[in-house]
Amino acid sequence: MPLTRRQHQILEFLKDNAEHFEQAPTLDELCACLGLRSRGSLHKHIRALIAEGYVEHMNGRRSGVRLTPGLGSADALPFLGRIAAGRQVAAVPQSETIQVPAHLRGHLDCFVLQVAGDSMCEAGILDGDYAVIEHRRTAHNGEIVVALVRGEETTLKKIHQQPDRVMLIPANRGMEPLVFAPAEVEIQGVLVGLMRSYG
Amino acid sequence: MPLTRRQHQILEFLKDNAEHFEQAPTLDELCACLGLRSRGSLHKHIRALIAEGYVEHMNGRRSGVRLTPGLGSADALPFLGRIAAGRQVAAVPQSETIQVPAHLRGHLDCFVLQVAGDSMCEAGILDGDYAVIEHRRTAHNGEIVVALVRGEETTLKKIHQQPDRVMLIPANRGMEPLVFAPAEVEIQGVLVGLMRSYG
DNA sequence: AGCGATCGTTCTCTATTCGTTCTCCATTAG
DNA sequence: CTAATGGAGAACGAATAGAGAACGATCGCT
Incomplete structure (x- = not known):
């Protein structure tokens, strides 16, 4: 149930990012920002964040994830x-x-x-x-x-x-x-x- | 059972750390902060703190010893x-x-x-x-x-x-x-x- | 339509990190 | 001396992290 280190780091980045950009980042962009080379690895973390409820994917259009409203210190x-x-x-x-x-x-x-x-x-x-x-x-x-x-x-x-x-x-x-x-x-x-x- | 000198020092550090950082430190990080070289030695003290009830062992996954979180991560x-x-x-x-x-x-x-x-x-x-x-x-x-x-x-x-x-x-x-x-x-x-x- | 680029998703395989336990040694107090 | 305290380091197993390949789906383009 607790977040791992990487998960926490990624979540923090998403929180910061959400305020500066309207458009959600793609996995590749996130990889670049976080210094990763594999989308697959990152996606594994994203999936964990989704399972914990910290993040939800922008349904409808397939691009990017979105912070779950009302969670995190965003409030x-x-x-x-x-x-x-x-x-x-x-x-x-x-x-x-x-x-x-x-x-x-x-x-x-x-x-x-x-x-x-x-x-x-x-x-x-x-x-x-x-x-x-x-x-x-x-x-x-x-x-x-x-x-x-x-x-x-x-x-x-x-x-x-x-x-x-x-x-x-x-x-x-x-x-x-x-x-x-x-x-x-x-x-x-x-x-x-x-x-x-x-x- | 009173805490030993070292145990008290470590507990104080953990409290202080919990206020500033959401993520609990790993044993290696704690070692660096406390000037220790051996995780094993530190772990012995941590175990004592757990036994005394001053610290909890954030059960669950092992992603860094999450010790005494003011709950560290999540809100x-x-x-x-x-x-x-x-x-x-x-x-x-x-x-x-x-x-x-x-x-x-x-x-x-x-x-x-x-x-x-x-x-x-x-x-x-x-x-x-x-x-x-x-x-x-x-x-x-x-x-x-x-x-x-x-x-x-x-x-x-x-x-x-x-x-x-x-x-x-x-x-x-x-x-x-x-x-x-x-x-x-x-x-x-x-x-x-x-x-x-x-x- | 056709086609290539982009993107999310899933998979396997490997490397690293981390907690844990163990043994051995140093210092200090009674 | 003996016990208590504090530390070093090796070793192990498990969780975590990352790379890379492959598969579809979608989008933009000519």
Whole structure:
């Protein structure tokens, strides 16, 4: 089940390559890049990678292999820093990225925020946790959302929308739900995953 | 059984190496790094580390001794199912794996359990969460550990060890700390990361 | 259509690497 | 002295890696 040395090396090369070129390389090209002279030898490794699920061949057209989406370290998401007041999430330049396993991600565009404060601590969301957010502008009642309030403040709260008002509900005894007019609250994303590191 | 000087040095090197490189080193590479000339000599120390449980023998194929991976290669760690009563963690067959980003892993061997129950809910650990556990047999007070109690029951609790007794402390109002004799509690690992998926 | 070039695939055969075990030797501490 | 620790090197078997040949299938060309 673990990759051999060569397999690992080839996989790394494919990851790098996939970002720079649109077209998947042929076996001969790969051979040249890796210093091999025999397609057959290389193909043996590719086949092993396929069997392990790291790679799949581009079906349909017969040319090249493709990285399996959602595998490897290829799944880095933009890390937008601590959730903080007064910033449009989308406006933050995405300098950093952070690794997120596929099963924590939503279907749409995702990004990661670090949680600040204890307003959601009774929902198991602590200060310093990494929140995986799916970029959406609407939410269902009961979901935990990143909301921009009055264009000033960004918070992570459970949402309850009614025709005439929107409530942002913390999960912390001693904090009251916040009530706004619908126009005052802009949903910037919905919480789909959480990561925490101890130590 | 304490480690000898050399064993300790080798273990430290392996830990450090595991952080920087995904692929575990071969014996020859280790020899070069440690200034040894004989694989055989090194192997003797490795075998001692394995016997003490500090290092695992990445079974499977021989493609370089994969020793103590922070799992080196893949981002996938063995998933041992829900934490449940009466099972030796190590005894569970590791059929499944789960993706874990590098920043949630510890230095040593890690595996993943799914949390059952709400006994740690006030520590932000909820039913259904995925706990990343570093395989260790000792812990510091205050750490959250996977403990096997009387060989019967496995639980996730905060630990407090005293000379004459060991306390396993839940994080849930309404649940009392459990007190045992030191011999009754076997530490199977320490919590180093947490993942949760919404929806 | 015909044809050659390209490419993926499979096969066999050989070479290299690597883990493992073994024996023998050096140093140090009690 | 004896035991514990640490190292060197040879040898073995198995896993891994590579070369090269051969076979079809596809594509582009005249």
